[in-house]
Amino acid sequence: MVVANNLIAGKWTEGTVSAQAIHSPYDGKQIGTFSVPSKEQINQAINQAADAQKAWGQLPIKERSKVLFNFRNILLRDIDKIALLKGSECGKTFAEAKAGLMKGVEVLEYALSIQNLDTGGKAEVSRGVSCEFRREALGVVANITPFNFPAMVPMWTIPIAIALGNSYVWKPSEKTPLTSFFIAEALKEAGLPDGVFTVLQGGHETVNAIIDHPAVKAIGFVGSTKVAKIVYQRGTNLGKRVLSLGGAKNHIVLLPDANLEMSGVGISDSFTGCAGQRCMAASVLLAVGETSNHIEQIVKRASSMELGKQMGAIITKEQVQFLTKSIDAAEKAGAKIILDGRQAKAPAGMEGGNWIGPTILDNVQANSEASRLELFGPILSIIRCKDITHAMSIANSSEYGNACSVFTSNGALAERVAKEAHAGMVGVNVGVPVPREPFSFGGTMESKFGHGDITGEQSLNFWSNYKKITTKWEMQSDSNWMS
Ligand code: NAD
Numbered sequence: 001m002v003v004a005n006n007l008i009a010g011k012w013t014e015g016t017v018s019a020q021a022i023h024s025p026y027d028g029k030q031i032g033t034f035s036v037p038s039k040e041q042i043n044q045a046i047n048q049a050a051d052a053q054k055a056w057g058q059l060p061i062k063e064r065s066k067v068l069f070n071f072r073n074i075l076l077r078d079i080d081k082i083a084l085l086k087g088s089e090c091g092k093t094f095a096e097a098k099a100g101l102m103k104g105v106e107v108l109e110y111a112l113s114i115q116n117l118d119t120g121g122k123a124e125v126s127r128g129v130s131c132e133f134r135r136e137a138l139g140v141v142a143n144i145t146p147f148n149f150p151a152m153v154p155m156w157t158i159p160i161a162i163a164l165g166n167s168y169v170w171k172p173s174e175k176t177p178l179t180s181f182f183i184a185e186a187l188k189e190a191g192l193p194d195g196v197f198t199v200l201q202g203g204h205e206t207v208n209a210i211i212d213h214p215a216v217k218a219i220g221f222v223g224s225t226k227v228a229k230i231v232y233q234r235g236t237n238l239g240k241r242v243l244s245l246g247g248a249k250n251h252i253v254l255l256p257d258a259n260l261e262m263s264g265v266g267i268s269d270s271f272t273g274c275a276g277q278r279c280m281a282a283s284v285l286l287a288v289g290e291t292s293n294h295i296e297q298i299v300k301r302a303s304s305m306e307l308g309k310q311m312g313a314i315i316t317k318e319q320v321q322f323l324t325k326s327i328d329a330a331e332k333a334g335a336k337i338i339l340d341g342r343q344a345k346a347p348a349g350m351e352g353g354n355w356i357g358p359t360i361l362d363n364v365q366a367n368s369e370a371s372r373l374e375l376f377g378p379i380l381s382i383i384r385c386k387d388i389t390h391a392m393s394i395a396n397s398s399e400y401g402n403a404c405s406v407f408t409s410n411g412a413l414a415e416r417v418a419k420e421a422h423a424g425m426v427g428v429n430v431g432v433p434v435p436r437e438p439f440s441f442g443g444t445m446e447s448k449f450g451h452g453d454i455t456g457e458q459s460l461n462f463w464s465n466y467k468k469i470t471t472k473w474e475m476q477s478d479s480n481w482m483s
Contacts, residue, residue: 002032002085002178006041006201009048010194015041015201022178025091025313028352032089034177036202042209045198046169049140050215052195053167057137061115061163068159070190072108075101078186086150086179091313091354096274097151103434104155107455110437111159118460126480129472136465137165138217142210144231146223147175147315148277148376151183153222156441156455158183161220161463162196169198169210173223175315177201211235218462220454221245222279224374225400225446232449243450243462247374248279248402248443251395252431253388253417256289258407262429264297266407267380270431272305272358275312276378279447280403280425280432284364284371285382286391294407295362295382299339302358302380308347314354314377323356323377330370330381335361341378366394374400388413396422401444403433424448 005012015035022032037045056064075082079101087097122132141161145153154170161168172180180199187197200206204227211219211234218241221231225246235242252267270282287295305311314320324342331337341357356377364370364381371381371394385391395404405427406417414428424443427433435441440453452462 001030002181004032004034004172004177004181004199004201006035006037006045007184007197007199008037008041008045009052010188013037013041017202020174022089022176024088024353025315026088026308026353027350031085032178034174034201036206037200039205039209042200042206043213045200046140046210046213046215048195049167049169049198052193053137053139053165056167056193056196057139057165059165061165064163064165065112065115067191068108068112068163071159071187071192072105072112074186074189075105075108078182082151082179082182085182086176087312089178090147090150090176091277091315092274093310093312096312100149100152101155104152106437107156108159110456111163114160114163114460125470127478128474128476129470132469132471134467134469135164135460136467138463138465139166140169140215141166141218141220141463142169142171142216143220144171144207144210144223145173147173148274148279150176150179154180154183156222157220157459157463158197160455160459162192164460164464166463167196167198169200169216171200171202171206171210174201174203207231208234211240212238216240218242220462222454228449241450241462243452243454244448245279245442245454246447246449247376247400248447249283249372249374249398249400250281250403250423251284251286251398251405252282253286253391253395253404253406254288254291254294255388255406255408255410255413256291257409258291258294259409259429260293260297263294263407264301266429266431268298268301268358270405271380272302272311272378273432275314275356277315277376278432280434282380282405282431283375284394285380286385286394287382288385288388288391295338298380299360302360303339305358306347307344307355307357308350311358311378313350314356317354319377320354320356323375323379326370326373326375327359327361327379330361330364330368333365333368333370335364335368335370335381338362366397372398388416392417392420396420398422399446402447403427403443405429405431405433
């Protein structure tokens with residue numbers, strides 16, 4: 001049983017508002033508890049984070065990076081333990097939970113490289129006058145994260161924001177708060193001073209109190225589009241910088257010349273991986289022309305997924321009901337169900353969990369709910385397209401802009417999709433086109449509000465101030481327009 005309280009000034013503190021139980025989506029058994037802090041506790045935590053930041057921000061980045069290097073080694077030492085808990089609280093398989101942590105470690109390794117790559121710059125811009133830039137911490141920054149990646153999504157920002165000298169306040173999802181305990185313990189053991197890392201549990205009331213606190217200078221958010229907009233508006237109305245990543249409806253364009261095996265595995269794994277609960281999951285397959293052999297491969301692979309082993313559980317019973325209703329509605333609207341997950345049996349001993357099997361809907365209409373709504377489950381909607389122009393017009397009519405992939409063996413057609421897609425992340429024969437670091441992660445349109453990306457080089461200016469210093473030491477005998 002894991003107890004995830006609130007980490008305030010380095011001490012685990014019980015929240016005075018309520019204590020709540022967490023049950024595993026695998027079998028419904030209780031695996032831990034968390035407690036929600038009061039507004040006074042939140043304000044006190046952020047005030048202490050602001051105090052702690054003063055000394056942390058003064059350290060040279062090389063000293064801060066030493067702590068993060070220890071953090072990396074501790075995470076790698078404890079990776080199995082953390083992955084096990086993380087998988088059991090959000091429904092991922094052990095392999096998926098471990099992969100998410102490894103992506104987090106990759107961002108951490110990028111953060112460790114900032115000390116060597118982002119060394120500032122200086123140039124003589126006029127006779128006797130130089131300009132220089134220095135990166136400075138913002139102060140206290142906050143991050144609000146969703147249920148589906150309890151370690152990876154927070155790890156997109158924790159290492160970079162802390163390396164840059166900020167204090168960091170994390171509000172994990174109230175559906176998956178337990179992993180925060182292990183991340184925070186690893187940072188403590190690594191030698192991070194008390195108060196530089198704070199964990200505050202709870203739902204929207206905790207989020208509002210964090211955004212409103214005057215010491216919080218920047219807010220990162222990852223979650224649904226509805227909440228991404230709320231957080232973006234609340235933060236920017238207060239004049240704060242906000243980067244808010246929202247939901248998704250990702251498209252895959254399948255062309256008849258695609259490699260059978262690559263498309264079968266790549267497309268099936270994209271919509272069944274993490275039981276479809278990831279913002280980069282394939283959701284709509286735009287099948288151009290004659291692709292029946294490819295679709296057969298996708299169905300074959302998806303139907304071989306063993307629940308509880310190769311595919312995990314759904315976060316809540318309510319979400320299983322929503323997915324079931326969405327499949328019913330698609331069927332009513334004329335879609336043909338070529339793989340039906342509604343009757344899937346729970347794995348033995350996990351009957352109390354939240355299960356649904358991979359589902360493939362064929363002949364989905366371009367404007368139906370199944371083709372436009374984010375369902376967030378292992379459901380693939382196939383829309384038959386007459387040509388690539390038709391397929392791209394459907395992909396680009398989506399309000400979301402996270403990912404769009406193409407499966408083909410024709411380089412020119414792949415390049416056409418890469419150029420025309422509105423999405424922020426494009427895949428060529430890759431079903432989940434998450435960029436590796438230092439390439440940044442981030443979508444467009446209703447999938448992202450704010451500028452820059454949440455990881456990699458594009459995130460550095462978000463988590464820091466880019467200060468410019470212009471210097472002259474001597475009077476010049478001749479002058480120009482800037483002297
Ligand atoms: P969610 O929006 O319900 O919750 C996300 C966070 O917002 C949680 O910490 C929650 O406590 C908080 N929250 C909820 N309601 C709030 C409110 N009214 N005001 C302020 N805060 C509030 O999302 P979820 O269900 O946890 O996660 C799934 C969603 O996240 C999907 O839409 C998925 O596409 C999206 N997601 C996006 C990305 C991305 O990179 N774009 C990555 C992962 C998940």
